[in-house]
Structure formats: C-alpha cells, structure tokens
Amino acid sequence: MTIHALYSPYNLGNLTLNNRCVMAPLTRNRANADREPVDMNVTYYEQRASAGLIIAEATQICPEGQGYISTPGIYSEGQIQGWKKITNAVHQKNGKICLQLWHVGRISHSELLPNNMAPQAPSAIRAKAKTFNSKGLVDVSDPKALEVNEIKSLTKKYVEAALNAKKAGFDMIEVHAANGYLIDQFLRDKTNHRTDEFGGSIENRARFLLEVIDEIIKVYPANLIGCRISPASTFNDIDDSDPQSLYSYVVSELGKRKIAYLHIIEGETGGPRDANPKVNFAELKKLFKSHGGMNIMTNNGYHKAMAESAIDNNEADLIAFGVPFLANPDLVNRLENNYPLNKPDQKTFYGGTEKGYTDYPFYSS
Template sequence: MSTAFEPLDLSGTKLPHRIAMAPMTRSRSGAAGVPTALMAEYYAQRASAALIVTEGIQPSAVGQGYPDTPGLHSAEQVTGWRAVTSAVHAAGGRIFAQLMHAGRIGHPSLLPEGEVNVAPSAVAATGQVYTAEGPKDFVTPRELTDDEVRATLADYVTAARNAVDAGFDGVELHGANGYLIHQFLAPGSNRRTDGWGGSVEARIRFAAEVTEAVAAEIGAARTALRLSPGNAFNSIEEPEPEPEYTALAARIAPLGLAYLHLAEDGPARRALTLRLRELFGGPLMLNPADSPTGPEALALVEEGTADLVSYGQLFLANPDLPARLRAGGPFNEARRATMYGGGAEGYTDYPAL
C-alpha cells in the first residue's frame, strides 16, 4: 500500500510525493498571451507540488477561450514560459504544460480579427463567456473541415514541441470540461457523420490521434491526457459516457503515457474511474469531485484508487499545500473575487505556514 507522501516515478519524471497541483485558469498573461514575471513567481511559490499542471494554454490563436490566457504558439510566448519553468525548476519543482483548445467555448472578440470559434459541429454551447466588453453569449461555432481538423491536430503537436523548448517537463492534453477534445468525444457537441464522428470509434478518434501524435513528437513519457467522463460543464451532453472512454483508454494504453488525469463528475462515476484505471494501466492522477479539499482525499492513494491526487482551489490559496496536508492544516481560503485577472492580489499574496 502506497501513501500520498511516498515518491513516484512517472517514466523518468521523479516525484517526491503524490500531491499534484491541478490546472486552473487565472487570466493574468495579458492580451498577447505571454507569461509574465508575476506568473513565474506564482508557479515557483507552488514548486513543492509533486507536479504542477499549468493553467490551460492555447495551442493556437483561434484556440483561445477566455481573456488574458497564455499561449504556446509564438516565440514570445515560448520565451515567457521559459522564465516560468526556470523559476519552478530552481525551486525544486516539476511542471507540465496543459494544452487547451477551447473550441466553441469563447467568443470571436477574443480571437484574431476575422476568426470565429470552431468546433466538431455547428452547435452552440448554452451560456455566456466574459470578454473585455463584458459577458457575451456563446456563438454558434463553425464546423471544422477535415483538413482543418488535421491542421488543428498539428497545432497541438507544434505547441507540445514549443513546451519542451520552453523547458516544461511534459504536457497534459486537456480533453475535459467541455473544451475542443471533449467536444469531439461527446455526442451532443459532435454530430458529424464522417471519420471524426457518428460512432464511438469516430468520436474518440480526435482525442486518440492528438495523444498519439504528441507522444510521437515529444515522447510518451512526457505526454499526459486529462478527461472528465460525463461532466456536463460547458453544455456537454454525454449521458452514457462509458463506451467512448473505455474505448479511448484501451486505445492509448499501449503508448505508455506519463499519466491519465481524471476529473470525476461525482461519486457515481467511481466505478468508471476504476475501470479506466484498469484499462489504461499506467499512473492515474485523480481530481475527485466528492472530496476536492483537505486531507481526506489523500486516502484515494492509500486505497489504490489513484496514484496521485490533484488539488485546485486549495493549491491556489495555499502555496505550501503539501506541508499543510501533512500537518492537517490550517488552510487559507481562496478569494473568489480575485481568481481571474488582476495582479498580485489573490495570486501571489497567499501566505505560507
């Protein structure tokens, strides 16, 4: 039986324990998507995590979904991220870049002039997104052509290579929470009848081929995938997620990825989590919905449900979270008003023990 404070080797990325920092959008990179010195400070403060997974990073300009989120598709962005990874490594940490194409989530006002949001199918999400002009309704996206699907896949590969050039220890592909990869997986947002939709095998194809292509480019040991089966966030509709996710886990299992990261939709999904863990066969990182904060989630490692546990808001508010978990607290509370955008307040000013 392992404990959350025992080391773990992710195919060469050696972790001192099993407490990871989950990806969290913070919207502090500016309009050009270039990481700042403040971002380097923020991540370096949290270098005691077993592994830091960054906020979502757009692999292309058209992949942006929110204001002031960072990219990995320009030389300036690569340079900015290199300062972040250097700061984390100097503090003894390890850091993966999460690559996130938002797909239909976002608004044309956030994209380069003349561009519109794209998705597997022309199906709009319900709700609004925050923009510089205030909240705006999600628009109906343009359906990607077959050639554009392949070009988007290539954008992920280029961004993954850029991540390695920027000093990241690896990349996590964001296939969860209603963004582009998830949009391909879900029948409610993927209504295609070509090779990219219309059957279980076709719906998992984009997720599988992106993962395979990135692993071929930078190495499977530096490639991970995040999924959230059944999560209805961002208007995702997948009432019976098991066929897609078991097929996908079985397909990527032979690659030997660094890990699979599951964001559980709730306790009812635990059986599927365990099935996916079995099919995947490699290290599993779990972001549990039923115990998202506090030491109780560490039991998931001891009972064999997961190899690592990822924390979101608790890591946002507690830069030294592993030490606090070992001590049983106390824990700072996250301030919601300063989660997105702004400066150091609510970002780098949370105290350590």
C-alpha cells in the first residue's frame, strides 16, 4: 500500500522531515516568571516530536516584545538553556523544531513591559484589542511610535534572537509577520501612518520585514528561514486598503531571498477561510515560488481530507495543524490511520498546569 505524500519524508532546505504535517506555533502561556521554558514544556514538545516539523510557540525577541503573561523569550541565558532542553528532547525523538521569532508591537499592556513603558508600534494608534496580564483579560495600552533608530535597533534584536535560537539548538527559525503583531503593523496601512522610510508606499511599509530577513540570513541560511503572513486577517484590529498589492510585493521579495517557506494563514485567523475576497491566495503562492521561494505552508482549519487534497493538487508543500496537535500528541499517526481524534479542552489552552497540556492520551487500539 502506498503511503500518501502527506505522511512521507520531505526535504525542507537541508532538513529531511519525517512527514509534511507541521505543528503550528501555539501560545500556551506556561513559561516561568523569568519567561523561561520549564520541564513541563519539555514534555509537551517531546510528546509531539512525530510532527514533520514543530514550530515552537511565538517567542519574544526582547523584553519589550512581550504581549501576554507567561510567554517565553529568547533573549536571556536562562531562556536559551530552557529551550535547549526542549530541542534536545525533540531531536532525541528524531524530530525537527523551528523557533518563531515574535514582537507583539502595540498588542501589549504596560504592566508586562520593562518599567511600565508604552508598547512599541509603527504609529501611535491604539488597537481595539485585549491581552492577558496578572489581572486577566484587559484592554491593550496606548502605544508609542518607534523612532527610526529604535527600528534599526529592533532589527539587531531579531539577529540576536536568531543567534540565541541557534545556540539553543533550533533547526530553523520563522519570522512572525502575521496576526496584527509588530511586523504586520508595519505592513498594513491601517496601523502604519508613518511618513518616513518605513511608511507610506508598500515598499516602505515592507522595509522593516525585509531588513529583518536580510539580517537574519547572516545567522541561518535562507533555506532554514520561514516567514508567516496573514494577508486576509483582521485579527488584533489590523487591516489594509489593498492587501493583494501589498502581499504581492511582500511574497515576491521573500521569494527573491529564497527562504525555506512561506507560512500563509488562509482567511481570518482562527475564523472563516473565505474572510476577504480581495485576497487571491493562489496568486500569492504562485508569485512566491516564481520569484525563487522554496515551499508553501498553509494553515487554517485543515482536516485530513483537506490536507491530503492540498498536497495532491500542489496547493501546498506542507500543512500546519494547530488545535488538532494541541489535543493529539500523535496527530500524524491518527490522521494517517484514520484513528479518532481527542477533543481539546478549551479552558486549558492558555496558562495552567499539565492538565490539558501534557495529559492528552496517545492512541491505543
């Protein structure tokens, strides 16, 4: 019996993945007070090492980049060592793991930031959005517009984070440019009202993302760097007047840099796939590859039949699964063999203990 391509080995850059099922980055808010991964996190990722690639949860590149309570960082020695335990455990299970580099920008609260500072953003426009701090669900704080020298300094922070990811043993890195966080805020004209070299035209709004990519290519080769975008999403109060033109430029430029993959959230983040008729995903995928980009990773509500079909029809090279991996550590085995899936416990998604984190059962017949 032939094995479907979704469950067969696949070459990504110079990595050989055991299959094309990717564990999407999933924020779980279980780092310690120093934003370090803990032993419970090691168990969680180790359990899911049968994914072709694990993209670890969004991880802030610096203290100013944090937006939610108990999310991990990659800027201190303790954090590097905490992540190293995780990458070692995944590698011992013959898995591959990628770190998603994150700065939330304006989606934060001053309580979470150094010296109660204002969140950083391209423009001083407050988001109609919420975040979690020690008091629970709260409105985000008013942000402060970044100066040009501060933007340049943040690019260096991405480089330091990439260097730290390498020290921690990550096979590759993904730049988070989606879901209304800092890089996405620079890209879209609803949140970027700047009039300098980082605002105005599409080329200027994309400058920060492309400078970050160009700099971290000096740390990881391009074929070990991914980038996540969400062209149709309005998550975290984000939008653009002409998303097709914006993202046509962005994906073409990312393609020219020959990065490992473009990770596309198709539709609204965690919502309908047909959310924005202005965005032609097939066209964006084609542009990325025609300009030299290597692989397309798709994401948003995929189930077995849909994922297999996307691979069969060359609509994607890799499929990212989010919630299904959260509740099914052995998701690949379950999908391949048509085994039933565990139901996720939504009450345990964010923060807490091992319950709803490392206690989901593996399938046994």
